[in-house]
Amino acid sequence: EPEVTQTPSHQVTQMGQEVILRCVxxxxxxxxxxxxxxxxxxxxxxxSFYNNEISEKSEIFDDQFxxxxxxxxxxxxxxxxxKLEDSAMYFCASNKQGASNQPQHFGDGTRLSIL
Amino acid sequence: xxxxxxxxxxxxxxxxxxxxxxxxxxxTGYPSLFWYVQYPGEGLQLLLKATKADDKGSNKGFEATxxxxxxSFHLEKGSVQVSDSAVYxxxxxxxxxxxxxxxxxxxxxxxx
Numbered sequence: 680e681p682e683v684t685q686t687p688s689h690q691v692t693q694m695g696q697e698v699i700l701r702c703v704x705x706x707x708x709x710x711x712x713x714x715x716x717x718x719x720x721x722x723x724x725x726x727s728f729y730n731n732e733i734s735e736k737s738e739i740f741d742d743q744f745x746x747x748x749x750x751x752x753x754x755x756x757x758x759x760x761x762k763l764e765d766s767a768m769y770f771c772a773s774n775k776q777g778a779s780n781q782p783q784h785f786g787d788g789t790r791l792s793i794l
Numbered sequence: 795x796x797x798x799x800x801x802x803x804x805x806x807x808x809x810x811x812x813x814x815x816x817x818x819x820x821x822t823g824y825p826s827l828f829w830y831v832q833y834p835g836e837g838l839q840l841l842l843k844a845t846k847a848d849d850k851g852s853n854k855g856f857e858a859t860x861x862x863x864x865x866s867f868h869l870e871k872g873s874v875q876v877s878d879s880a881v882y883x884x885x886x887x888x889x890x891x892x893x894x895x896x897x898x899x900x901x902x903x904x905x906x
Contacts, residue, residue: 683837685837712893712894714894714896720898721883721896721897721898721899722838722883722885722896722899723896724893724894724895727893735893737893770837770838772838772894779825779826779887779888780826780843780845780887782828782840782843783840783887783894784840785830785837785838785839786837787835787836787837788837
């Protein structure tokens with residue numbers, strides 16, 4: 680069964696540095712998402728992306744964050760000038776239609792540790 | 795706004811015990827409801843879903859019924875196994891938004 684894949688599985692970065700988290704959504708999916716889960720807290724929506732543009736974003740997704748689909752397969756989340764509080768699991772998800780009754784398929788996540 | 799509240803854990807059960815994890819939601823319209831499971835070291839996997847009132851989602855012995863009158867989507871399983879140990883997330887998605895709102899997660903540990 681096709682999967683969403685994320686790399687790296689664990690990223691350690693110095694505070695203030697930029698980090699890029701990578702995702703390969705399922706190949707025939709058109710809607711892409713990033714979520715964040717701070718340790719011990721709930722999974723929080725960051726951003727959704729369709730047709731090469733952001734379709735929705737949460738208040739967490741400020742100017743520090745950006746997303747890009749640089750080619751036909753990758754979907755990236757860039758965090759500029761990282762802060763300690765950016766330490767979290769970041770999950771990428773995708774679905775085919777983006778309708779509310781369609782489940783989103785999640786990757787295994789990237790654990791980001793900011794030192 | 796839309797939100798999900800689920801039973802706080804952790805929940806510890808013996809093998810073959812009955813499981814209920816409560817989930818209630820707040821939504822402005824008619825959401826679709828989901829249960830996701832996160833096994834140790836892995837991502838979120840869809841467990842089951844229900845897209846309209848009175849629908850019952852089921853998978854791997856787990857069930858949940860979409861109850862509009864009580865705005866609930868409680869997860870149940872008649873006889874849990876050690877392999878069911880994981881964190882369970884209730885979630886909703888609504889037509890006006892394509893973001894998914896998650897509950898805080900409930901950690902289940904099943905002991906032999």
